[in-house]
Amino acid sequence: MILELKGVTKKFGGVTAINNTTFTVNSKEIYGLIGPNGAGKTTMFNIITGNYQATDGEVVFRSEKLNGLKPHTIVRKGIARTFQNIRLFKTMSVMDNVLIGFDFQANYTYFESIFRFPRFFGEEKRIRKRAIEILDYFGIAEFAEHKATDLSYGQQRKVEIARALATNPAMLLLDEPAAGMNPAETKELAHLIRTAREDFDLTVLLIEHDMKFVNQLCDKVLVLDYGKTIFEGKPSDAIKDKEVVAAYLGDFAHD
Amino acid sequence: MNIVIRKDQWINLAIIASALWFIWFASTHFDEYTVRILNNIAIFTILAVSYNLINGVTGQFSLEPNGFVAIGAYVTALLLLDADAKDYQFDIESPYPWVLGLQANFVWALFFAGTFSSLLALTLSFPVFRVRGDYLAIVTLGFGFIIRILAINNPEITNGSLGLNDIPEFSNLYWTGGIAILAVWGILNIVNSKYGRAMKAVRDDEDAAIAMGVNTFKIKTFAFCTSAFLEGVGGGLLAALLTSISPDLFTFFFTFQLLIIIVLGGLGSTTGAVIGTVLVIGGAEWMRFLDEPMNFGLFVTPAMPGMRMVVFSLILIFVMLFAREGIMGKRELKDLFKKGKK
Numbered sequence: 001m002i003l004e005l006k007g008v009t010k011k012f013g014g015v016t017a018i019n020n021t022t023f024t025v026n027s028k029e030i031y032g033l034i035g036p037n038g039a040g041k042t043t044m045f046n047i048i049t050g051n052y053q054a055t056d057g058e059v060v061f062r063s064e065k066l067n068g069l070k071p072h073t074i075v076r077k078g079i080a081r082t083f084q085n086i087r088l089f090k091t092m093s094v095m096d097n098v099l100i101g102f103d104f105q106a107n108y109t110y111f112e113s114i115f116r117f118p119r120f121f122g123e124e125k126r127i128r129k130r131a132i133e134i135l136d137y138f139g140i141a142e143f144a145e146h147k148a149t150d151l152s153y154g155q156q157r158k159v160e161i162a163r164a165l166a167t168n169p170a171m172l173l174l175d176e177p178a179a180g181m182n183p184a185e186t187k188e189l190a191h192l193i194r195t196a197r198e199d200f201d202l203t204v205l206l207i208e209h210d211m212k213f214v215n216q217l218c219d220k221v222l223v224l225d226y227g228k229t230i231f232e233g234k235p236s237d238a239i240k241d242k243e244v245v246a247a248y249l250g251d252f253a254h255d
Numbered sequence: 256m257n258i259v260i261r262k263d264q265w266i267n268l269a270i271i272a273s274a275l276w277f278i279w280f281a282s283t284h285f286d287e288y289t290v291r292i293l294n295n296i297a298i299f300t301i302l303a304v305s306y307n308l309i310n311g312v313t314g315q316f317s318l319e320p321n322g323f324v325a326i327g328a329y330v331t332a333l334l335l336l337d338a339d340a341k342d343y344q345f346d347i348e349s350p351y352p353w354v355l356g357l358q359a360n361f362v363w364a365l366f367f368a369g370t371f372s373s374l375l376a377l378t379l380s381f382p383v384f385r386v387r388g389d390y391l392a393i394v395t396l397g398f399g400f401i402i403r404i405l406a407i408n409n410p411e412i413t414n415g416s417l418g419l420n421d422i423p424e425f426s427n428l429y430w431t432g433g434i435a436i437l438a439v440w441g442i443l444n445i446v447n448s449k450y451g452r453a454m455k456a457v458r459d460d461e462d463a464a465i466a467m468g469v470n471t472f473k474i475k476t477f478a479f480c481t482s483a484f485l486e487g488v489g490g491g492l493l494a495a496l497l498t499s500i501s502p503d504l505f506t507f508f509f510t511f512q513l514l515i516i517i518v519l520g521g522l523g524s525t526t527g528a529v530i531g532t533v534l535v536i537g538g539a540e541w542m543r544f545l546d547e548p549m550n551f552g553l554f555v556t557p558a559m560p561g562m563r564m565v566v567f568s569l570i571l572i573f574v575m576l577f578a579r580e581g582i583m584g585k586r587e588l589k590d591l592f593k594k595g596k597k
């Protein structure tokens with residue numbers, strides 16, 4: 001068990017975005033968070049990453065309570081994320097986008113960078129080499145010096161995941177990674193996530209609408225509906241569950 | 256990869272060597288008037304590249320320069336003037352004993368000016384950057400006003416509205432130009448490091464930067480304090496160039512001029528800030544005729560002091576409306592050459 005949510009509730013004024021949700025994610029699992037729009041999935045991510053504070057309940061990661069920690073601290077503990085709508089640094093190159101992921105891992109001080117101490121060169125060389133390795137892994141090394149936002153949508157998704165992996169996470173949070181992708185790109189992405197789990201020793205928590213994608217990829221799913229948990233278990237069983245089908249108003253019927 | 260870095264370093268060394276040669280050549284061959292303009296350009300280069308660090312690179316809209324430049328100028332002046340000179344010129348109130356005791360050589364005076372400015376910046380950082388920095392512009396604007404009011408109303412320290420005079424004229428082109436080279440080099444080194452990348456990331460998307468583990472409070476504070484340090488040093492150089500300073504020198508107008516420079520050069524580009532400085536400070540000299548009476552043959556216009564500023568304001572408005580990116584955009588000079596090679 002790597003991540004545990006215990007009775008997490010999040011209220012925005014009168015709206016209860018998440019209502020007393022409890023679940024655990026095991027090491028190296030690919031865990032899906034599904035549910036209709038507005039179900040509270042992204043909010044759940046934001047609570048885990050520290051962007052929002054839970055109104056009630058606890059988030060425990062590797063036996064450590066995360067409540068109250070700053071988002072940049074939580075990243076350093078090993079939880080990285082991507083965003084529902086791609087958020088790359090738009091004036092920066094693909095390489096620099098990925099290098100931001102190494103920000104807290106490059107060991108040189110502000111002073112050493114101003115006066116170009118040897119440690120600056122050594123550390124920059126080290127993180128650049130690793131950044132190229134990650135870009136290579138995603139097959140986008142040739143675009144390293146391109147402006148990130150000049151790439152195709154599918155490639156930008158890859159840059160975003162590469163950037164998250166650069167933080168050297170134990171757990172990766174993907175918010176609708178397949179959104180806006182064509183079937184071929186979706187298939188490639190599923191493959192990539194599965195192999196990345198092995199190669200980077202990852203646990204993956206992902207939000208997705210595409211049930212085919214979830215079915216192929218996830219070991220386990222949690223279905224949310226208006227902040228309430230209505231199902232937890234194997235994805236293949238989720239499709240058969242009456243409540244789940246009702247929540248989706250037959251969205252799964254054709255799958 | 257290694258070879259590329261080598262080549263870059265050679266080019267940098269060549270640029271620095273030519274700049275140093277130019278400083279020597281200008282000091283020994285040019286007339287006093289031209290050297291004076293070059294001194295101004297050097298000092299404003301220091302101010303523009305540091306202002307651009309917080310405003311352009313980090314994307315935190317700030318109006319701080321006049322406040323920190325004033326601090327730097329006063330600290331330096333008080334450290335350079337000896338006790339007799341202070342005692343002699345303080346006409347409104349007699350100076351506090353500790354004011355008389357302040358004394359340091361030029362290098363230490365500039366260092367203290369920068370340090371004092373950046374310590375003040377640090378104290379401002381805590382309340383401002385804790386809440387995203389949305390209030391930075393207002394806080395720094397107010398800060399500039401407060402510094403000026405304090406300078407006017409504490410004649411025991413600052414000699415009030417009379418200002419400080421007979422400051423030893425230590426600034427020359429070697430000092431101003433040398434420190435300008437160091438400032439541009441240091442700022443470019445910051446920009447091309449993990450700190451500079453994080454600053455740009457904060458500008459582009461602060462939430463995404465946080466999600467990558469960047470401590471954005473720290474990054475904004477670093478940028479702000481670095482700007483303040485160099486603005487303090489620039490203020491010190493200015494005081495030792497002009498030999499007299501008064502609160503009226505450091506109005507919001509001073510900041511506005513720098514804003515024009517960095518917007519014209521391209522917000523976020525350090526080399527753009529240098530180019531903007533040369534154009535605006537050089538151009539301001541060239542356009543001096545605008546402020547004077549003009550004879551159009553058929554009619555003669557009276558002297559219109561401030562006419563140049565009207566022209567600059569129009570240029571600023573034009574750039575904001577039609578050429579948002581300024582001259583350089585966010586690129587540096589070397590990026591232009593890279594494009595050609597591809």
Ligand SMILES: Nc1ncnc2c1ncn2[C@@H]1O[C@H](COP(=O)(O)OP(=O)(O)O)[C@@H](O)[C@H]1O
Pocket residue numbers: 012015017035036037038039040041042043044
């Ligand atoms: N910052 C916020 N302030 C107010 N309401 C919010 C905020 N974030 C999310 N919500 C609300 O919480 C609910 C769940 O949103 P979200 O987690 O984005 O859903 P999902 O990702 O499952 O589509 C929605 O009703 C949304 O309007």
Ligand SMILES: [Mg+2]
Pocket residue numbers: 041042043084
């Ligand atoms: Mg969402």
